[in-house]
Amino acid sequence: MRVSQVRLFLLIGLVGALVLVAVILSPMLLMSPPSFISDGGFATDCEDTTQVEEVSDTGTADIPADYLDLYKEYGEEVGVQWNILAAVGKRETDHGRSNLPGVKSGTNYAGAAGPMQFLISTWGGKARIPMSSTFNGYASDGDGDGVGDVYNPADAILGAAKMLRRNGAPEDVRRALFVYNRAWWYVDQVEEIARKYAKSGAVEVPPQASEECDDPLIAAAPSEVVAKILQYALAQRGKPYLWGGTGPDSFDCSGVIYSAYRAAGLQIPRTTFTQWPFGIRILDGDEQPGDLVFFNAGPGTSATSPGHVGLVVSKGKMLEARCRLCGPIKVTSYETRANRVGFTRPLQNPGVIEQLKSLQNSSL
Template structure:
């Protein structure tokens, strides 16, 4: 099992989200890829949300009837592909038929339990949770008995559907599966199982959709230097948050931006507190890709001293490394967040303008 690094970052990340613990054959949290917009351009349509309806003969033979009903019911309810849910259930515990520790009782060596292999901490702190109680996790009541039971297939499958939905399904299934179990070989295996379960032989999600979206977003950048910044930043999606991290394996909010600018040959301050006064302030509505958006969030922050930052990648969307509990680096919306303080443009800082001139001269 591959447990995520929390340590000191956990203390910094208590401000939002749910527990991200990276465990092979155990669910994870959060990642999404929206349909991007650029200044004055229409959205880039890289989504295929069609639902697979028919079950292949091999799928019908392999999936227990009660499980198939639950995959379809909760997949439709939450809005994710039933065959993806079924493929996860197959890969994790053979639809609950496995006799390995943690499937029907207790936990395995990593603390995962149930037919969909939730970490108990990710489920909500204990295996069975009254749904009237307050908890921080994916515990769900799929059969209406008032209890979220990690061993109950109805509850576990509903919880898995919610998790995949929050992580980007149905549009970005591969990214959602990568967060569910942080290994691309796992993603490939689940997708292959899902194809066999669908009569059409497809999961209805083009594997290259995300890359195509990235290409369109980078091409729409207002300048070559911004394109380089975006290209680096977007490539970091899916990597874990780590307080103080500047890569290459993990980052914090300001660290990924610092590294993206550095990849384009530019030097800006390392921390959020340094980045806020560094850039030229930009009025809301005039922000563009490459700008920074700041939030009054985190310990010791205030409206005049914001502690969280994201990189604008298109109108209304930013790339952010939010916190340990919030999941890996992802593209999210910055619109509607009450804690938003404002925007800055580091590329208009006099020092950066000098750096750009030197870069231009060096290319002659």
């Protein structure tokens, strides 16, 4: 027998052994149950595992050390990509090094000021705002001196992070950047800079709970009723926001929750304002899938009359229909969201308890 024939027989034997191992292991893999996390959330593979990007050599060389620390600190605190923040700072003022009008004092021709080039009207009406005052805008106090100073890098970068988060980041970075400066060429330029600043050469976007994660989410629900609520709500992911919408093609924030409960055979109030007092209040940290999480957001709202609501689908995650410019219905994080008012549990409302009893009796 020639050497080539011996090698051929050995190769065939090796392939056969691998196939046999695969045949033995496949049923074991298929039978393995999903691994649920202990707090009733979903499988580890479906968690938000986005890592904090390492800085590339280009980023280290180009970004001043104090600015880099601020981009990282407030990116993590607010929940947006630090390299997107840094890229905005680079594109706007070269991290505050530009000597053009409006960077260190005054405003430019468009009325923008500071290292992140906020329109004064967007900041809050004036360049320096006592944080104890009432104002509408993104003025922020990053250095803790009690003043939101548009020229102060710490204040401006924190304000920019909040603005990007409010308008879609970290999931929909391009939309958030477009709102920041309404030009798609600007969005492209900022993303290109951000890629150069990250060691991976990418803009990391946290994974949403996708269809692959739905089964573990639903299986981890605390009851069959909650499982039905989640099943309906998650199926609406990707549909557009429409004020007053209750489906089937589009929804607003309270509409998708109202419809999800209705799909489980339960009647709850239709609007956010009426859903807030309806459920039993739940302490922060005790929330579970099926509960509602409320925010002081939107016109005519307050801490005692919140105007936005999401459906808790797992610890730290909610399904929400946020706004027309915020992208489609999706699963997002509520833990770092500003203006969170609290949680309620509609299933503990006395009227819903009676509805649950009726459903149970009708199924007997």
